Amino acid sequence: MDKVPVRVDGRFRLGDILGYGSYAVVYRAWNIILDDAVAVKLETIMHSSSVQHEYKILKHLEGGVGIPRALWFGRESTYYTLVLELLGPSLHNLFLAHNGKFSLETVANLGDQLLSHLKYIHSYGYVHGNIKPQNIVMGLGDLKHTAFIIDFGVAKEFWDTSTSVHIPFCQGRRLTGTPAFTSINNHLGSLTYMLIYFLQGSLPWLTSDEEKLSSSSILERKVNTTIEDLCRGIPVEFATMLIYTCSLAFSEDPDYSHLSSLLSALSTCMLDLDQPDAHITHSALSSNEPRVIEAVPPCPPLRRSSCV
Numbered sequence: 225m226d227k228v229p230v231r232v233d234g235r236f237r238l239g240d241i242l243g244y245g246s247y248a249v250v251y252r253a254w255n256i257i258l259d260d261a262v263a264v265k266l267e268t269i270m271h272s273s274s275v276q277h278e279y280k281i282l283k284h285l286e287g288g289v290g291i292p293r294a295l296w297f298g299r300e301s302t303y304y305t306l307v308l309e310l311l312g313p314s315l316h317n318l319f320l321a322h323n324g325k326f327s328l329e330t331v332a333n334l335g336d337q338l339l340s341h342l343k344y345i346h347s348y349g350y351v352h353g354n355i356k357p358q359n360i361v362m363g364l365g366d367l368k369h370t371a372f373i374i375d376f377g378v379a380k381e382f383w384d385t386s387t388s389v390h391i392p393f394c395q396g397r398r399l400t401g402t403p404a405f406t407s408i409n410n411h412l413g414s415l416t417y418m419l420i421y422f423l424q425g426s427l428p429w430l431t432s433d434e435e436k437l438s439s440s441s442i443l444e445r446k447v448n449t450t451i452e453d454l455c456r457g458i459p460v461e462f463a464t465m466l467i468y469t470c471s472l473a474f475s476e477d478p479d480y481s482h483l484s485s486l487l488s489a490l491s492t493c494m495l496d497l498d499q500p501d502a503h504i505t506h507s508a509l510s511s512n513e514p515r516v517i518e519a520v521p522p523c524p525p526l527r528r529s530s531c532v
């Protein structure tokens with residue numbers, strides 16, 4: 225990385241690193257004029273800029289719950305720079321801090337919030353394209369229970385606003401997103417995988433860090449994993465969600481309220497990620513015990529494990 229500037233746009237003084245991505249490094253920074261903390265994302269200048277693309281989309285989505293505010297975009301020395309509102313820890317980091325499992329209430333609450341954010345993003349004609357634990361962060365202060373979706377670097381318009389037509393289906397395109405969580409047929413599949421991952425503590429196609437699998441090996445493992453195996457021991461609602469999202473046609477509008485009602489039935493309390501996450505307690509289970517998957521409900525032929 226080239227020498228990192230001390231200040232951006234004369235007013236944002238850079239501090240420690242908050243996180244790394246494949247395109248950019250994100251710093252905590254201080255707005256010396258407003259006396260306010262912000263996040264600054266630096267991307268080395270190349271031909272096209274993913275943070276510029278991200279800025280454009282965030283401005284378009286501005287005001288939505290769970291959408292980070294974009295404060296400034298510009299060039300600073302050899303970097304494209306995006307200044308964002310400062311947010312809290314990612315679900316990836318919180319998951320590690322909670323010993324690799326979240327409670328059912330936490331997962332259902334997160335799922336419900338994220339469904340509503342995805343519905344909002346969808347209503348503006350975009351798909352996020354990279355839903356994974358690193359790209360969901362919690363807010364700070366009064367917003368500490370609000371989940372935010374970050375990193376719109378590979379988000380795409382699926383709706384041609386000039387013609388009001390859904391983009392056509394194309395085969396043979398390179399995979400965008402992250403192989404472990406990506407769901408080729410729809411973005412809701414990635415959300416469902418992520419929720420299952422939080423409950424199960426892993427996914428069958430995830431391996432230890434040492435064993436780096438290629439995208440095609442991950443895909444093969446996904447195709448060979450049945451929904452029964454993936455959802456064993458967790459409430460049947462997650463299998464229902466997966467079957468539903470897998471059955472969606474490329475240009476079909478998802479029924480968000482159906483998915484949300486599945487999760488609301490499981491979410492009876494506030495999300496609390498501050499405390500170490502207690503696993504589902506006996507008392508929580510005894511009154512309104514969620515049904516775990518024993519037999520998977522019928523699903524459309526040939527779709528059973530096609531949600532890759």
Ligand SMILES: Nc1ncnc2c1ncn2[C@@H]1O[C@H](COP(=O)(O)OP(=O)(O)OP(=O)(O)O)[C@@H](O)[C@H]1O
Nearest residue numbers: 242243244245246247248250263308310311358375
């Ligand atoms: N607004 C923010 N406030 C606090 N932390 C943030 C913020 N934006 C990003 N981060 C942290 O920085 C990390 C990397 O950010 P981001 O995912 O946007 O980078 P990227 O280069 O686009 O990543 P990717 O490789 O997934 O495309 C995040 O996982 C998060 O921990």
